[in-house]
Amino acid sequence: MPYPVDRRGFLRVSGAAAATAALGLTSCTSDTSGPVTLCWWDYFTLDNFQPGMNRLIKDIEAGVPDVRIERRSFPFAELERQITLGAISGDLPDLAIVDNVSMNTLGGSRLLADLTARVEKWGQADEYYQGPWSGCQVGGKTLGIPNNSNCLALYCNTRMLKSAGVEPPTTWDELASAAQKLTSGDRYGLALSAIRTEEGVFQFLPFLWQAGGDLDTFRTYGATALTFLDELIAKGSLSEQCVGWTQQDVNTRFLNQRAAMQINGPWQIPTLKKADFDWTVVALPRDKEAATCLGGENWVAMASGKHVDKVWEVLEYTQRPSVLVPYLVSFGELPARKDLADRGSWASDPALRLFLSQLPLARPRQYGAHYAEASQAVADAEQAVLTGSASPSAAAGTAAGKIDKALGEQ
Template identity: 80%
Template sequence: MSYTVDRRGLLRAAGAGAAALGLGGALASCGSDESETATLTWWDYFTLDNFQPGMNRLIRDVEAGVPNVRIQRRTFPFAELDRQITLGAISGERPDIAIVDNVAMNTLGGSDLLADLTGRVEAWGQADQYYEGPWDSCRIGGKVLGIPNNSNCLALYYNTRMLESAGVEPPTTWDELASAAERLTSGGRFGLALSAIKSEEGVFQFLPFLWQAGGDLDTFATDGATALSFLHDLIAKGSLSESCLGWTQQDVNTRFMNQRAALQINGPWQIPTLKQADFDWGVVALPRDQEAATCLGGENWVLMAQSENLDKAWEVLEYTQRPSVLVPYLVSFGNLPAREDLADRGAWASDPALRLFLSQLPLARPRRYGRGYADASQAISEAEQAVLTGSASPSAAARTAAAKIDKALSGR
């Protein structure tokens, strides 16, 4: 997950939208031969109050629609869930079902903790309904180890009045972005805001630049240097604040809301807050260099391999993918569907900003790099910090990071 914001505004609109679409309520599942109720343990990290109505509704739908099932839910802080699942291999305390950040598949998917769903998915026959990026995030080592729960990605927001006043069109290329950011910088206002914080949140925002340069982690020494140079030049020209090194994506949106940045890179989870802005704004695809790219965010469903209720847990996952269940859930969370066949259902069908993000999902790349990704991500973050603070040149930082990345991923 790459967001932590309050979505109460969207929740109110979502309830009305779902009711209007007639998508509420659960569908009864086919009959079952089981005579006893199975209690499934369900773990996730959706702890904020504004997530609870949607999650509670989903669980009620599941319990009403899947025969002989009760859900026992437990929540953890975002940073703790993966560790608790891993520790469960030792303690024996593990869930039957979990909703995990899709980047966690790098670590969890490289162990024997997750159930192999390949055969079940083939029998189910709905894999081709999903966007390629979200579905690929569930495929590890030739196996299907999860089902997408929801999706998001990054795009470029702009302040309409500021661009019109400066005679600037929304940029579509790196050259146009650099030029627009420079022209839009004035006084205490920067042309562009983005997050370069030393965490996965910052790496989430950096990777599109690497991919747009035509590279990937295995070409970081060269293409990473190109991406780092581009960001360094933005700071050198005063178009991007060096403070971005400490900004979360929420901080970035606050700068944009306060009109201290004319452009921002961010995700669809900021839309509920932006709808309260007292200025007009729009959103376009991330500007491209050698190619177009954005980074895939969101969560996946996973099942534990040692679950004593694996068949019933799979029934639950399959049930959550029914449009009558999935659409209200996604709308309540302010998320986008990972399923292409739901593109014309829900709030995203009529909201231009959400539709822009939805249109980018086919380009959204998962961070699917294997068990060493956490170390590779740290190396990327260190390189970006070094370059943007001026303590290392882009080429030197990229070479140093490339050596660490190669070592981290050598076990792939």
């Protein structure tokens, strides 16, 4: 999700949603005779997504017997809330494409159809990378099918690294050393997003995992990760302004050659291919272990729908290589299926190939219905440390209390 990051910012906006009527929505209906009309919701609103989406819908209507698609698109921050409101108003789609983080909230709401039996009969679960597939599992049930995947890696300005006599770093120590050597004038060695939203948490969690921890051990390992980032700022290798940067802002710094390295995703590749300098992309440097964060979307079906069997036919059809590969290529995304690793643009593009190689390490943010509160605690801790208002240990301790409470309320 290539995805502009204003859409791919992984924001979890809080507060009350606008009333359904205010958005001018009407219920999805289907004629009692003739083809079944399935109502489909997504948040792919930007113009560059429409050709690929329109082709996918035409493929489905041509390939799945007696199906017509009625599609609605919402702003990214509205889709999950409209699904939640729809449970009250009775206005729900038959199927939807949702951010994989939404599985935390929607998965425990009983709104999503249980696809477990259908998947077992289908017999293709083993074709998926573990991270994307596990992101569809909630409470021992399969509540979705991966739509696409992405993750994070480290981009490097080839000339800058060569001039500084630096190799692409593979460990935290090497990353810190390289970032310091590459910092000069108004150019920082490293750029990343630490903004106080899910976008910043998406970029922070790999450091937590690489340190050997997780949310349930944040007091210890969160402090380790926060200390590492704090030291980068203290040494001048990372700008303290990163607390306000989106991933798009980070990429702009890299494009303007005001950052020699950046942490970002594959959705930036189309823009970077237009850059007037050479760059490469490598796996995120590791500490105790290697890790990256899983992004992307999942297909889901609504449990209240009258046509779940027909929806399953559609979902199964979208996973056929002849349908899935052109769709993913048009979106600049990666497949969640291992058996497609040698097809599509990612099979020959070295940068996409690198991201694809990292999917087996990519972890979903699958922490239960109260993940949003835990995520906010992580974001607050990072902000506190990187702005100098709290020490890593103090911030981690405060966050750990909130995280433990959130994770314990499942």
